[in-house]
Amino acid sequence: MAQDHAALPAKPTEITPTPVRAGIDLQINGERYRHTGDPAMPLLWYLRDVLQLDGTKYGGEHGDGGADLVLVNGKATSAINTPMSKLAGKQVITVEGLADARGNGNLHPLQQAFIDEDAIGCGYCTPGWLIASMELLNRNKDPSDNDIDGLPNLCRCGCQTRVRQAIKRAAAAMKQGTKA
Numbered sequence: 001m002a003q004d005h006a007a008l009p010a011k012p013t014e015i016t017p018t019p020v021r022a023g024i025d026l027q028i029n030g031e032r033y034r035h036t037g038d039p040a041m042p043l044l045w046y047l048r049d050v051l052q053l054d055g056t057k058y059g060g061e062h063g064d065g066g067a068d069l070v071l072v073n074g075k076a077t078s079a080i081n082t083p084m085s086k087l088a089g090k091q092v093i094t095v096e097g098l099a100d101a102r103g104n105g106n107l108h109p110l111q112q113a114f115i116d117e118d119a120i121g122c123g124y125c126t127p128g129w130l131i132a133s134m135e136l137l138n139r140n141k142d143p144s145d146n147d148i149d150g151l152p153n154l155c156r157c158g159c160q161t162r163v164r165q166a167i168k169r170a171a172a173a174m175k176q177g178t179k180a
Ligand code: FES
Pocket: 119, 120, 121, 122, 123, 124, 125, 126, 154, 155, 156, 157, 158, 159
């Protein structure tokens, strides 16, 4: 049955404020960003799709194999398993930020060592190795083979032996304060 709208009691239009989604402020590679999108967005998609920082790779929905590692406040962290909501006030370093972290425009000794030891096959796993080994060298300046083998990273190209040599080369160079 059609309603007689003219008979409805006059009622002021309710004004419901549009919910304001608080921004999530964080630093990535030394730059300040504010994320105002979905707080559940994984950091990996923010890096790759929003910022076009595609060095960090997708290694599966659980982050197995370490291709999606970044440093969050110095700790190697899976970017696919970290929602933006967990990153307020945090400092993120991606593989793109490793060289800049030295402040001199040169490659990080780890990057140089991976090149010098030819520890890169297809390269898909390499950013994750660099991030994981950066964290390792920050807490252990002289890692053993077992320490390196304990990293969560996988390489389908079979570069593990050369990766191990590269990390040791970088460790030696960093102890001397020189480039690898
Ligand atoms: S270099 Fe290809 S997966 Fe490691």
